[in-house]
Amino acid sequence: MRIFPSSGHLLTSAVVAVVAPALLLTACSSTTPPATSGGGPGSAASGASPGQELSGGITVFAAASLKATFTSLADQFQHTHPGTRISFSFAGSSDLVTQITQGAPADVFASADTANMDKLVKASLVDGTPANFASNVLSIAVPPGNPANISSLQDLAKPGVKVVLCAVQVPCGAAAHKVEDATRTKISPVSEESNVTDVLGKVISGEADAGLVYATDVKGTGTKVKGIPFAAADKAVNHYPIATVNTTKNKALADAFDAFVQSDAGQKTLAAAGFGAP
Amino acid sequence: MTSTTSFSAVPRWIYAIGAVAATAMLVPLLAMVLRVDWTRFVPLVTSESSLDALLLSLKTSAASTTCAVVLGVPLAMLLARGHFPGQRLLRSLVLLPLVLPPVVGGIALLYTFGRQGLLGKSLELAGIHIAFSTTAVIMAQTFVGVPFLVVSLEGALRTAGTRYEAIAATLGAAPWTVLRRVTLPLVLPGLASGAVLAFARGLGEFGATLTFAGSLQGVTRTLPLEIYLQRETDPDAAVALSLVLVAVAIIVVSLAYRPLRGTFRSTPSRGLRP
Structure with missing residues (x-):
């Protein structure tokens, strides 16, 4: 019937009591900062001055729609x-802007629209002027x-057709709205998703009869969805700007990567993925 | 410490760790409250889309809690009192939604009840469309809520033991009478806390809803989905709505736990086991 531990046990548990929460806290907190970055920049080589051989590492925060293209560009x-x-x-542009303004270690930001890049410019976090590199x-x-035998934008407005925007x-979504306005088409979607991935998911699974996404998104899924281009799409062209974040520790490398994306080689890769000229 | 009993079952150092834990949980909430733009709070929270989302969340959570009780009570009774092969396996499978990421639950539901799904195809032929409907939201919430009810109720059933039930049976009570007059009243606190947990889980449900039900104002866009969407353009609105969700959750939990405390006190003391 011994309830209380011996004094030795008591001491051990006291030590554990003091040390454990401290360890626990450091363990919890130390994992937080790198979670937002995809691997921090190499701090040892970060002092490369312009004109010298490029070295070290940078982290590029890029819109989710650029994933395949930018991964290939980085390899080159x-x-x-x-x-x-x-x-x-890679994440939604607005998520990335929030992360960068909250101090995430980004060296380059590539946005899927000018509105989100403007937010970063307004926060005085952009080095120089952003340059459009794709559309x-x-x-x-x-x-x-x-x-559902869809062949035109007008088919999406037919009753009974399940459209996800x-x-x-x-x-x-803003682009879809513009196109609707320009063509006076009134689409009643069954769902309005927060990102392209969720729209595509519903089309791929066959839940929806059709969705409006970007041309590059259709190309990126291979044969899982079929793309139907339409003429009025030019009423809502999305421009992709890129810029170096001014808190970068490796400006030379960041600027070099920006330039590479805009170079002929970069443009060729972007065009192959379905992106339009800037 | 205010108790008149002569011992404390809580060693002092537990208080220290408890305080650290409470701080770790409360500081992020405080940080959010500090971020609220109070001058815009009322218009943000009372906008049409916000009210639609709040109302939809409350309605669907209430419906899914009802479903969870209807489905979860028999399941918990079977798991606690029944004897059948595969009982342990069934328990682990039923509890799976507790540990699964909700989006996985959404995918599972999609391939079951979706247009091309296992059961969805036949339902579609019968003219029942579940995807993109409020029903889909309730199903997603029920799916993730049932395990909370089962865990809570099964624990209560096991703690209550079978002694009173056995006595009632020897006195001639039929199984249904025993269940109604003895078992259920005994485990009512457990059932209530399970229902509250299921409701709270439904209120916070996000991943399964987004994957399975979609997001349309007034139909499937619950408060968490509205917060997620508002964050894209108006972080202030997202923070304000988050605060509303926190407030609703606190109200629900505190209301539901207040009567429970009384019930716990009135149950006969079983004495301390050595």
Whole structure:
């Protein structure tokens, strides 16, 4: 019936009591800062001054729609500049802006629209002036069999057709709204998603008969959805700006990557993925 | 410490760690409250889309809690009192939504009840469309809420033991009478706290809803989805709505736990086990 531990046990538990929460807290807190970055920049080599051989690493915060293209561009860049390392953090442009303004370690920001880049400019976090490097237009996306026989934008307004759009709060939704206005088409969506991925998900799974996403998104899914281009898409062209974040520790490398994206080689890769000229 | 009993079951150092834990939980909430733009708070929270989302959240959470009780009570009884092969396996499977990321639950529901899903195809032929409807929201919330009810109720059933039930049975009570007059009143606090947890879980449900039900104002866009969307353009609105969600959650939990405390006190003391 011994309830109380011996004094030895008591001492041990006291030590544990004092040390454990401290360890716990440091363990919890130390994981937080790197979570937002896709691998921090190499601090040892960060002092590279312009004119010298490029070295070290940078983290590029880029819109989710750039994932495939930018990953391939980084491979090319690292190949021509051995010893450099480009890491990425891909997410929605507005999420990335929030993260950067809250101090996330970004060296370059590539946005899917000018509005989000403007927010960063307004926060005085951009080095120089952002440069547009690509554009994108909307496309209708339908499941492979095209069960609802969609062939034009007007078909999306037909009753009984289940259309999924982006909400107007996000760029793809704003673009869809513009196109609707320009063509006087009134689409009644069954759902207004927060991002392109969720729209595509509903089209791929066949839940929706059609969705409005970007041309590059359709191309990126391969054969999982079929794209139907439409003429009025040019009423809402989305421009992609890129800029170096002025808190960068490796400006030389960041600027070099910006320039590479805008170079002929960069433009060729972007065009292959379905992006339009800037 | 105010108790008149001569011992304390809580060692002092527990208070220290408890305080650290409470701080760790409360500081982020405080940080959010400090971020609220009070001059815009009322218009932000009473905008049409916000009210639609709040109302939809309350309605669907109430409906899904009812579903969770209807489905969860028999399940918990089977798990606590029944004897059948595969009982342990069934328990782990039923509790799966507790540990699964909600988006996985949403995908599972989609492939079950979606247009191309396992059951959805037949439902579609029968003229029942679940995807993109408020029903889908309730189903998603029920899916993630049932395990909370089952865990809570099964624990209560096991703690209550079978002694009173056995006595009632020897006195000639039929199983249904035992259940109604003895078992359920005994485990009512457990059932209530399980229902509250299920309601709270429904209120916060996000991943499964987004994946399975979509997001349309007044139909499927619940408060968490509205917050997620508002954050895109108006972080102030997102913070204000988050605060509303926190307030609703606090009200629900505190209302539901107040009567419970009384019930716990009135249950006969079983004495301390060595």
